[in-house]
Amino acid sequence: MRKSFSSRVTLAQVADRAGVSTMTASYTFSRPERVSAASREKVLAAARALGYGGPDPSARSLRRGSAGALGVILGEHLTYAFDDPQARAFLAGVADVCAEQGHAMTILPVVDAGADVARVRAAAVDGYILWTTEDGAPVLDAAIATHRPVVVHGGPAAAGARLVGIDNRAAARAIGQVVFAGATLPAVVSFPLTSARRAQVVAGPDPHGVTFPVTRERLLGLQDAARDVGARWSEVLVAVCSTNDAREGHTMTADLMSRTPRPDALATMSDELASGAVAALDAVGLRMPRDVALTGWDDAEVAHRLGITTVAQSMREQGAACARQILTGTTSDFSDRWQIIRRGSSN
Amino acid sequence: MRKSFSSRVTLAQVADRAGVSTMTASYTFSRPERVSAASREKVLAAARALGYGGPDPSARSLRRGSAGALGVILGEHLTYAFDDPQARAFLAGVADVCAEQGHAMTILPVVDAGADVARVRAAAVDGYILWTTEDGAPVLDAAIATHRPVVVHGGPAAAGARLVGIDNRAAARAIGQVVFAGATLPAVVSFPLTSARRAQVVAGPDPHGVTFPVTRERLLGLQDAARDVGARWSEVLVAVCSTNDAREGHTMTADLMSRTPRPDALATMSDELASGAVAALDAVGLRMPRDVALTGWDDAEVAHRLGITTVAQSMREQGAACARQILTGTTSDFSDRWQIIRRGSSN
DNA sequence: CATCCTATATGTATCGTTACACAAATGTCA
């Protein structure tokens, strides 16, 4: 805060003391090879003597026109965002590329719409990456309005923003066909449908009412799959979880399994939810896939351990791709970068 | 990157178009109440027409002398840092205060010493918070050298940096006395001792050789406690885990329990390690506290669930305190903000 | 009606750095 002490040492002072021009001092820090070893030494000695802390980042950013940081906007409060292993993997990917490109990663906390928009505008970053963005989120427009590059993971699509992510609808349809095959009554264990995040079991909800794009696409794909296997969507029970964790998956699956008629195929939207679902089935003595077929999503470590069929995708690579898109302009298409891993939990 | 398009709209252009002075335009964005409603409207209209994205953050930072962001330096690669629930709680606390104070949170990825130092110097932040810093870490010196405020969580202490954290040695001694009471052969399940992170079981290691301050203090406290209950430290087995997770706690505890003589009291450095330890005891049919007394640390949700005695502290509050220290200058002392929660796992 | 105060508008001078263009010094090669 009181960064500007009475005495802030500047490059000019260092140059003065070293007996060289300001530019020589500047080059010493930003392009050392441009300066003779002798001058370099003089400048560094002067810097040391004066306690110069290196070129001021704000001044440098202003002059250079690049902030040296990437903004990441998470759709939820950090407390929850970081609880999601996929979010963590994604961030790790972003961080990898940031580090590689010598950039910092600025996380813009999301709290309430008004302040969030202000923070987005005020952030000194070279571009924005959005994770888990709801349709019509004001932060997305705010990010685009800054004229800096914007990459949205998963959606929503927007003019002026690039989209990174797999084709969730196609993947959902594919895994839906696997898990629903031969089932009498398919069911779904889903992420929240809207930011209200109400946990509930609903029959055949209209996917178009879902405001989280990834969830909507997956639901659409599962609807396709239900049709493919001849099931009526209006009878398909969707257990909507309020958060993406095993506990919630357990609770909601337990609810689902207590219904009559009981679903005999469960497509879950994540391996975390799936792991809770497996526990819930266990608890009531149902076996996979004999009594109930079940699939996860993400191919997390837990899917491997529990032996469940799942959709593999690499969030880490997608995070890296988002960052690379902004920092180097490299585009990459992930729509087909998913794969169904078959294990024992489905037929 | 190519932030400076051919045509970047500036405040001056907006002012021109609105027919007011640059300052009036500036005030419209930074102190709207300082400007009449009429001018404000004119300026906003002009901004809209020109597609002005708001005041440039770098320029504003330079002029105002504050970057509007807080730097957080994690001692490890993000992939691992975020896997630690305590780290996540800490970050959530930092984020809370950042949001409250209208600041962003910049995470400085740690990869290799050389580049890290450069990144620290180049980061546009108003201060640094360091988490899990090893003795003599170059980033600490680099942070201090910038003359911006620095807060270190847990240690190491350094001139020019404030320290936030509980008195780990006192807390460790206290819980050590609880778990070691009446034991014949105490043992410890520990965090890594150095950045080499080698997993191993060692008898009575010298705590002074430990380079992670928090771990060192806790080991010192446990050494004190061992002495207090009349045990010989040189015989105390310390299972050093390579990471802080349940799996590692399980593995190392299993190793510990296969030794002869078998330890009958286990002080673990986290509830994650403790939960792995509980599983390992289960696996070989040992009961708590009858066969082996066991304690955790942190009072995480898992400690509650497993009913283990633990040291309660709030990382979230500590994170908030670190941020507040930098952003508002508020200091707070956490040395006594810990508490032993007794549950069934110890006597 | 003169005086003083408040609300609003503006001109100027930086904030600290680096891009650019050019000058000077040195080296290279036939």
Add this chain to the structure above:
DNA sequence: TGACATTTGTGTAACGATACATATAGGATG
């Protein structure tokens, strides 16, 4: 030796915004 390339050093002019001090108009007050 002269012509030409290469290194190294420097002056100047921004980058885009805001703090501060001052100017002006209109209102309130006695």
